[in-house]
Amino acid sequence: MKQIAVVGAGKIGSTIALMLAETGDYAVVLADRDAAQLERAEKHEAIATRAVDIADEGALRDLLSGAYAVLSAAPFHLTTAIAEAAAKTGTHYLDLTEDVASTRRVKELARESRSALIPQCGLAPGFISIMASDLASRFDTLDTVRLRVGALPQYPSNALNYNLTWSTDGVINEYIEPCEAIVDGRLTQVPAMEEREEFSLDGVAYEAFNTSGGLGTLCETLEGRVRTLNYRTIRYPGHAAIMKVLLNDLGLRHRRDVLKDLLEHSLPTTPQDVVIVFATVTGQKGGRLTQETHAHKIYSGLVAGLPHSAIQITTAAGICTVLDLLAAGALPQAGFVRQEEIALKDFLANRFGQRYAARAA
CATH class of the missing domain: 3.40.50.720 (NAD(P)-binding Rossmann-like Domain)
Incomplete structure (x- = not known):
């Protein structure tokens, strides 16, 4: 043991x-x-x-x-x-x-x-890089990799359309720090909370915008191989506009402790959440421009017979899977290990990784 x-x-x-x-x-x-x-x-x-x-x-x-x-x-x-x-x-x-x-x-x-x-062994960064690497490996050459992930309340009930589902410090950090991306083939930094887009999945409308850290080391790994690579966090429409008022107009990006206190005393936590994973890769395959998309949702469930939220399950399952693979000798035993070095099939076959497998295509 x-x-x-x-x-x-x-x-x-x-x-x-x-x-x-x-x-x-x-x-x-x-x-x-x-x-x-x-x-x-x-x-x-x-x-x-x-x-x-x-x-x-x-x-x-x-x-x-x-x-x-x-x-x-x-x-x-x-x-x-x-x-x-x-x-x-x-x-x-x-x-x-x-x-x-x-x-x-x-x-x-x-x-x-x-x-x-x-x-970076969680959901994003973490699983999203493993999945993106697997999708990218199916192409002869790459053009675009777009990754979108969000942990959202199933039943939003406030103007932010958001409930606290994990670390408040982590959320604030994602919303403030510069974001890595590949633009026109070059690794660069883009501002957080910008480049907002809208899309729908299963009839539900969402927005997505730049946030920091979700790509892990994937930019370094794919630099020189892809024209565009970006990561954006998924929220319900309206969230980004209010957060930008708090961060920029009210200057709370410079007073993180105040912003944390406001969020934690104003937004309730919820165990009724959903994790959305949405990834699209475009490139050449067999001489034709081809696109493959992976999209699925993960809901709350049981761990050891006790109810846990979707973000708890996905994040914990990610790091536990990597530990299991390390203990089994399936990963390097010394030095720096990137998430994209982990094979998706090994991840999904693992007893912890199976938390993702039922919904992963």
């Missing part, structure tokens, strides 16, 4: 711990500095809890002592500290971060690491 440390006992971290624990193959230590958060987490005989201040390097190293891997479900600004401790202790490291700067630091650490450092 492999010992796993999961850092962050919020909605995603506790779901990861529960998914791993119920297999019987992993013993989990769920760590968080907030004792009340640990108390709220679902209980399981294979899950131990520990109060740990990530800022305390000694306590962090002690947490990793003897662990096969550490999985970070902590806020993005804490990921580099966890990665640095993992590199020093030779512990395999996996995270969910969408933060571009954090991933660059993980990549630097991986150059001399004797363990595997695998960032």
